[in-house]
Amino acid sequence: MEQEQVNIIMHRMANILDNMQLAQFKRVLDELSNGVFEDIDSKDILQRFIDTKKLEGCSPKTLIQYRRAIEKLINDINKNIRTVITDELREYLTNYYPNSNCSKVSIDNMRRIFSSFFNWLEDENYILKSPGRRIHKIKSMAPVKEVYSDDEMELLRDNCANIRDLALIDLLASTGMRIGELVRLNRDDIDFYERECVVLGKGDKERIVYFDVRTKLHLQEYLNSRHDDNAALFVSLRSPHTRLTINGIEFLVRRLGRSVGIKKCHPHKFRRTMATMAIDKGMPIEQVQKLLGHEKIDTTLHYAMVKQSNVKNAHRKYIG
Structure with a gap:
């Protein structure tokens, strides 16, 4: 493409593009004129x-x-x-x-x-305009995601084969932390006095999560029963007592769920259950967002499923 042609096109496009778009367009034309666009x-x-x-x-x-x-x-x-x-x-x-x-x-x-x-x-000025800007969200059915009932939670706790599994289930249920955050935890990360720990979430962002008294007691019992020197909070039961992995914990939870007849038993379900329980008991959604480590509150709303019984009671209270 001749430079004169480039100048003519630039003059015409200047009437319809702002300065930023014009600079991007000039870059593309320069590459075309220099024959480097496909390189x-x-x-x-x-x-x-x-x-x-x-x-x-x-x-x-x-x-x-x-x-x-x-x-x-x-x-x-x-x-x-x-x-x-x-x-x-x-x-x-x-x-x-x-x-x-x-x-x-x-x-x-x-x-x-x-x-x-x-x-x-x-x-990055590789292209003038993204071809994806005019392609909008693809609509799909939004299935109601399940949470653990109170009965299911007690079944899981009662059927844990050892104190490690019980402490692990309690920690997931009370903190709502992600499984990836759980596997990174070390013993020193746990503050038993304040009943809290600092986890490393998505984007390497730290946040504080909190656990209840039952979790505290079971965690202390588990740690007191260990005789290894691994810094990890949760390790394998057999020597050499290596840090549990995401796959290992997922397998553990699925196996426990099958043993008590709970379908779709997986670690992430504890996170959704905690969020739903917190909202049902009146915790402000902004605080739930902080606990879960979500940047956008819309993500928190997707996690928290309000129980239908609470909707019914609210209708009677506010509507009649």
Whole structure:
């Protein structure tokens, strides 16, 4: 492309673009005129994006999800990622849904990943405008997520095979911490006097969580029964007593749930149960948000399911 043509286009576009958009547009035209637009490999750009997200504090699991989804997009579309337009991205998502076993929720998660990626391309001046901006949230049915009933909680506690499992269940239930936060805890992190501990949450952000008296007593009993020198709060029962992993705790909870006949028994359910119980008992939603470590209150609202009996009582109180 001749420089004179670039200047003409720039003059025309100046009438419809603001200064920031004009600077981005000029960058694209300069690359076109210099013949370098196609020289930057899509996978090189992806790696720069992953590096940026890693620097921002995204978890390894999130980074893997980003890489898998975007690599598949690059391979399937088979063109430079900087040339993808909205219609191509929309068609890709539309065709992906019926041709796979993915739910609409999973497809919307992919849409959010692509939106994050293309917005980053725009911010970094790789493209003029993100093709994902006009692709909106994919609507899906919102299933009612279950919580543990009081009876189920007592069944789980009564059927723990050892004091370690009982202390672990109590700590999850009373703090509402994430399983990833639990496995990082060390013995020294526990403040028994204040009944609290500091956990490292998403984005390497610390917050304080609190536990009840029953959890305190069971934790102390468990720690007093140990004879190893591992700093981890929860370790395997057999030598060499290594720190429990996320997979290990998930397996432990599922096995315990099967033994008492509880379906969908998993660690994250304790977190949702704690949030629901707190709201049902009148805790302000902002405080629940703080306990759970959520940046946005909308996320907290998704976790907390208000019991129907409380809705009925509230109706009678306020409506009649």
